[in-house]
Amino acid sequence: MKRDLISIEDLSERHLRDYLELGRQVEVMSPESCRQVLAGRILGVLFYEPSTRTRLSFEAAMLRMGGQVIGFSEVLNTSVAKGESLADTIHTVERYCDAIVIRHPREGAARLAAEVSRLPVINAGDGANQHPTQTLLDLYTLQNLFGRVDGLRVALVGDLKYSRTVHSLFHALARFKDVKFRFVSPETLKMPEYVIEATEESAAEIIEMSSLEEALAISDVVYMTRIQRERFPDPLEYEKVKDAYRLDRAALQHAPSHLKIMHPLPRVNEIATDVDSTQHAAYFPQAGYGMVMRQGILAHLLGGKL
Amino acid sequence: MSPEQIMLIPKIENGFVLDHIPTGSGVKVLALIRGHAELDGVVVSVGLHYTSRRLGRKDLIKIQSRELPQSFLQHLSLVVPGVTIKRVENFSIAQKIVLEPPELVDNLLRCPNPGCITNHERGVTTCFHLVRRDPMKFRCNHCERWFALDELENRLKLR
Numbered sequence: 001m002k003r004d005l006i007s008i009e010d011l012s013e014r015h016l017r018d019y020l021e022l023g024r025q026v027e028v029m030s031p032e033s034c035r036q037v038l039a040g041r042i043l044g045v046l047f048y049e050p051s052t053r054t055r056l057s058f059e060a061a062m063l064r065m066g067g068q069v070i071g072f073s074e075v076l077n078t079s080v081a082k083g084e085s086l087a088d089t090i091h092t093v094e095r096y097c098d099a100i101v102i103r104h105p106r107e108g109a110a111r112l113a114a115e116v117s118r119l120p121v122i123n124a125g126d127g128a129n130q131h132p133t134q135t136l137l138d139l140y141t142l143q144n145l146f147g148r149v150d151g152l153r154v155a156l157v158g159d160l161k162y163s164r165t166v167h168s169l170f171h172a173l174a175r176f177k178d179v180k181f182r183f184v185s186p187e188t189l190k191m192p193e194y195v196i197e198a199t200e201e202s203a204a205e206i207i208e209m210s211s212l213e214e215a216l217a218i219s220d221v222v223y224m225t226r227i228q229r230e231r232f233p234d235p236l237e238y239e240k241v242k243d244a245y246r247l248d249r250a251a252l253q254h255a256p257s258h259l260k261i262m263h264p265l266p267r268v269n270e271i272a273t274d275v276d277s278t279q280h281a282a283y284f285p286q287a288g289y290g291m292v293m294r295q296g297i298l299a300h301l302l303g304g305k306l
Numbered sequence: 307m308s309p310e311q312i313m314l315i316p317k318i319e320n321g322f323v324l325d326h327i328p329t330g331s332g333v334k335v336l337a338l339i340r341g342h343a344e345l346d347g348v349v350v351s352v353g354l355h356y357t358s359r360r361l362g363r364k365d366l367i368k369i370q371s372r373e374l375p376q377s378f379l380q381h382l383s384l385v386v387p388g389v390t391i392k393r394v395e396n397f398s399i400a401q402k403i404v405l406e407p408p409e410l411v412d413n414l415l416r417c418p419n420p421g422c423i424t425n426h427e428r429g430v431t432t433c434f435h436l437v438r439r440d441p442m443k444f445r446c447n448h449c450e451r452w453f454a455l456d457e458l459e460n461r462l463k464l465r
Contacts, residue, residue: 007450009450085427085428086423086427087427087429087430104423105421106421106422106423106426107419107421107422107423107448107449107450107451108417108422108423108424108446108447108448108449108450109423111423111447111448112423112424112427112430112448126423126449127421127449128421129449129450129451130450194452198437198452
């Protein structure tokens with residue numbers, strides 16, 4: 001049976017741990033061995049909306065595993081712009097390649113692509129719904145930074161209301177043992193109740209707070225997100241909170257030395273550039289781990305031997 | 307039912323009685339019957355605002371057909387969960403069930419999420435899973451959003 005990666009909700013704790021192990025296996029391989037794993041295979045990369053990091057890291061991952069890439073990064077000048085249905089595009093592209101990566105503005109598009117295709121399909125973001133490879137790379141980053149995911153104290157900071165990254169990461173982390181959460185957000189962007197209740201497992205601990213400074217003192221890792229101006233009906237409300245969740249070197253002065261800062265990127269001004277050179281900054285390594293994780297994912301779904 | 311109420315809605319020889327419909331929902335059930343082509347032409351009797359020990363007031367509908375289509379029963383369980391269905395044979399009740407919500411609703415609903423791909427792609431079949439019983443919540447298999455019954459009630463796929 002073909003394998004897809006569509007939603008974190010499809011993955012048990014065991015699956016998540018298996019994926020982390022795949023990343024580790026890729027990392028210990030020599031570049032030459034990596035290039036044999038998917039040699040001669042072609043990845044179809046269908047991006048119906050723009051993305052830099054995700055697309056480039058998928059493409060780099062495929063190339064490093066010895067495969068090749070075809071696809072588009074915007075729908076202008078494609079058959080999609082002429083009104084072709086998603087199913088028809090998939091039926092066509094699957095004749096040209098061995099697996100499909102899809103990003104699409106509509107929620108559920110990747111699931112639909114997986115239903116109609118005989119090839120493995122990877123969801124690289126479907127509207128506000130899921131972005132499972134981001135969550136896996138976040139977990140993989142934690143595993144590498146701390147040697148474990150179990151028992152970590154994780155502060156999720158910023159827009160907890162609309163951020164799909166944060167929702168998926170919360171659901172995935174709740175499946176690990178004894179992970180403790182600090183939800184740090186303005187009142188207007190609090191973690192929605194429906195996201196909390198949708199976890200089958202009950203999280204070991206959830207503390208809701210509004211002070212980032214307090215959270216720094218009681219966390220192992222701080223996961224920052226961008227607060228988007230357009231989320232606020234009242235621009236004044238945005239002005240009030242936009243700097244409340246801004247991290248700079250001074251704010252980290254009293255932070256525990258082992259504290260790590262993660263961010264799905266791109267950042268705007270929520271992390272000052274003077275943090276980049278501190279021992280706390282983990283967001284660029286995180287982007288690097290993203291490629292490794294995707295190498296593991298591609299090898300696994302395409303049946304490559306690691 | 308008291309004798310004078312029985313006079314208001316005739317006994318049926320064969321068919322089904324949908325009982326314990328919360329008052330006001332009888333009209334919704336009628337619309338549902340009209341939405342299912344398989345029930346075209348069947349004789350339907352409607353009783354509204356009956357006195358009920360359990361509900362205070364209730365609606366009651368009798369359908370004189372040999373079968374009730376599965377799709378109708380699933381829709382019914384979403385519109386009036388907990389409705390009692392009595393199968394009548396030769397003027398007496400042969401079987402009585404309380405209609406439970408389905409674990410899986412296969413292509414009988416349109417997704418309430420306007421951003422869901424199923425509302426934009428031609429010919430897609432939808433699928434919803436029951437993920438919570440109290441309060442009842444269904445999850446769209448595609449966009450993964452959870453919906454309460456009152457959000458799904460007007461999203462039934464009827465003819």
